Structure formats: structure tokens, C-alpha cells
Amino acid sequence: MAITGIKGFNDILPGEVEKWQYIEATARRVFELYGLSEIRIPILEKTELFCRSIGDATDIVEKEMYSFVDKGENKVTMRPEGTASVMRAYVEHKMHAVDPVARLYYMGPMFRYERPQKGRYRQFHQIGAEITGVAAPSVDAQVLTMLTHFFNELGLTEPSLQINSLGCPCCRPLYRDALKKFLLDRIDSLCEDCKRRYESNPLRALDCKSAGCQEATKGAPSMLDYLCGECSAHFDQTRKYLELAGTPYAINKRMVRGLDYYTRTTFEMVTTLLGAQSAVAAGGRYDGLIAEIGGPQIPGIGFAMGVERVALLLAEKEFSRRPDLFIAAMGEDAHAEAFRLMSALQRGGAAVEIDYEGKSLKSQMRRADKFNSRFTLIIGGDELSRGTAPLKDMDGGTQSEVPLDAESIRAGMNGIYSVPSETIIIE
């Protein structure tokens, strides 16, 4: 039995990987428009970092982390998310001393030990962004606008933006108490999970999928009605700036976040196309996180999106590359000439293919067609002695005679095509 990969750890093969490259390139391009820089952070961190930031009692920390003890007896964990690491790096390198405002993005694998299903894997990939040092609501709107921009740039209008506010340490406890009081009267109609969570996380009942909980929480008080003056103003201002930016959104009063560090603005990009995994991207403000991991009291806001889920939304689109030229050769001398020309053209920036095994012209033409090559150059004994060869435009079917040197061939191709090589085609 051949060795197989690990459950929930997937290979991304050619044919699929072009889509990933497209998503990543689009993220880089859009995020950099908004002044962000990439940061690369390690995959392994001290376990304590995630306990402190995400929260000891969350499911991620309680049962989903890939943690182990290394050879130096250190407790380490393969990162389950990116924000904690980015903020650790921010504090560790004292980036706040140079400028408290840091605008960062990252992309890479994350690890959570969960049962795999559609859009959820044990090694999955996130593209995330974080902005520190600005408490103003216009930054919230900016981040949301950038995220929306990104999806629009991919040609996706399906995931829609939902926002909510979770308040701050001064108003959330009041709301929590009010909600508990409300739920107490209907506790019998809640599902078992929500009963169990009644003390630890009563807010969860709000977005529970069970019919009983949906019904029981119908007239429940809303966090938005309990926001303190500052949080309420922050939320209103965020909405105002979203409108100024022309960014569409909906308020979802029942949206709850799973990580402990969120405050005030929280949001999700949701879709109905991915089964149970409705959140394609999610994030929020985390004004207490940097202090929590030992840094100064500096606010932050950010999000992460699941690349697998974005790729699933792009499932209909075909991504492929096509070579500029295929050189078909007959006979050993012609093959040598084809090889020489290929090398010269590749050095000049063209994507070129040849046949390596001396197959028939028919076979080589089929291969050129299979590769979807733009042009095919056909070289045989006659061409070698003549010094020119037919260059066929594979799309139009027309042929022209070009001298056998890299410059002339390039000129022959550029005469018809001006598209740069190595472009990714989206159909």
C-alpha cells in the first residue's frame, strides 16, 4: 500500500493551483492599494500565545490545536490562526515605537484538528490583514471596504457583508446579564448545547441553528441597544463611513464571534453557496489584544479569509496558462535547432514547448493543440537548408514564413499578439 497524505491535509495540484495564485495575487494587489505590507510569520508559536489571545475556554484552544512538546521541552503549537502571531511580532519588534500604526497582511497555512468537511480542512489557508494603532471608526470602514473591494476584484458579488458590534468591556457585561435574564424564562426550549453554554457563552444561543433556539431568542434584547455611548457612537460612525465609501452591508444583530479578543465592530462575509460553511471571511476589532499579550494599550482591527472557501466560490471559473510557442521538429538536426531556438526564446521571456522524444509531426501538432499554444513553428530538413520555417497561428490557422532566429520568431509572433507571456487566462 502506497503512503498516503494525512487526513485533512490536501495537495493543491496544477490546474487548481493557478486559481490560488490568482487569489493571492489579487489580494496582494488590492491590499497594497490600501497601504498594507506583507508580513511573514512562523507556523510554530509558543502554545501560551494562543491560550492568551484566542481564549482558554474557546473550542480552538480546548480541542483543536496541533500542540506538542519539542526537543527543548517547550510547549509549541502549529498556528490555528494568524492574528495572534502578527500581534506577537508587532510587540516583539516594538513596531509601535516607530509608528503605532501598522498595516499588515499575511497569507499561509493554519492548522486545526477538526473533522474535515466541505470548505473545512485540518490544514487550511488564510489570507488576513491587520491594522493597529487607529481607534477611529473610519478605519473600520476602510478595512471593510478593502475586503469588499477584494471580492469584487475577483468578480464575486455573492459573499455579502454583515456587521455587528460586540461592545466593549464596559457595556458587554450589562448586555450579557440582560440576555441571560431573558433566556432564563425560556431555558427549556433551548437545545442541549445552548443550555450547557448558558453560563459560559450565552450569546451563542443567538446564532444557534436549532429551531428551538431560533424561536426562543426571537424577541431577545440586542447588543446594539446596550452599547455604551462610545461604542454606540463608534458603530454609527462606522456605518456613516461605509456609506461614504459606497460599501454595501447589512446589520446582523445576532452575529457572534468565536474568539475572545473581539470588541466593538465585528463582521463576516457570508455566502449561501458553501453548505454549512457560510463565513468566507470574518474579523473584527480587538482593542484589548495587544495589551493582553504584553504590549502597550494599542487598538487593532483585522480579518482573515479562508482561501479554500474563496476558491470554492470561484469553482466555475477555469484558470489555465498557455505557452506562446510550440516548436515541432522532424529529424535530429531539426530537433537540435528547435532546442536551440527554444532556449533562446525562453531566455527572452517567451513560454516555449517542444517535443523531446522524436514523435511524428502529427503527434507534435496534437500536443501543441493540447497545450493550447498560441503559435507553432514547424522545422524539418527543408527548413534547415532554407533558413526559414512556417510559423502557424493556432487560433486563426494562418501561417507565415519566418527566418530561424529568435528575434525574427518573436517579431512574427508579436505582429499578431501583443499579450505578454505567462498571463493567467480566466474564462
Add this chain to the structure above:
RNA sequence: GUGGAUAUGGUGAAGCGGUUAACACAAACGACUGUGACUCGUUCAUACGUGGGUUCGAUCCCCACUAUCCACCCCA
């Protein structure tokens, strides 16, 4: 961790107790006498997830295991 479904070639799959394990796509080669896409021909699973069992006989029935998928929990 829990529940359900499914496991036949590179892919999509038919077959449901005895068959040369269909068909299609992909792939390779060839024909149309140095030029692809159309057409045609040839080749392509001692093999039906793994291990047991029932049977004269099992891809088809039973059991176990494993894997995958989907859902729950939770989350990107």
C-alpha cells in the same frame, strides 16, 4: 468527539451471485501519404478500498476495519 452516506481504471460511471467487468471522456499510437481542432481505427482494470465469512461460485450477500464525503459541534 458524534451521526449519516459512499467506496469499481487517470476521470465519470454500468454491472447487483456464474459476463471477455459495459459505455463515455482522458491518454498513447496510427489512418486522412510534412500541420492540431472534425472523423475513423488500435491500445488502455488477472481487477471491483482492506481483511475475514456465507456459497459449488462473489464486484454483487454478511461482518469488521480503513478511507472519502456530508452534517453536528465549532469555525476561515
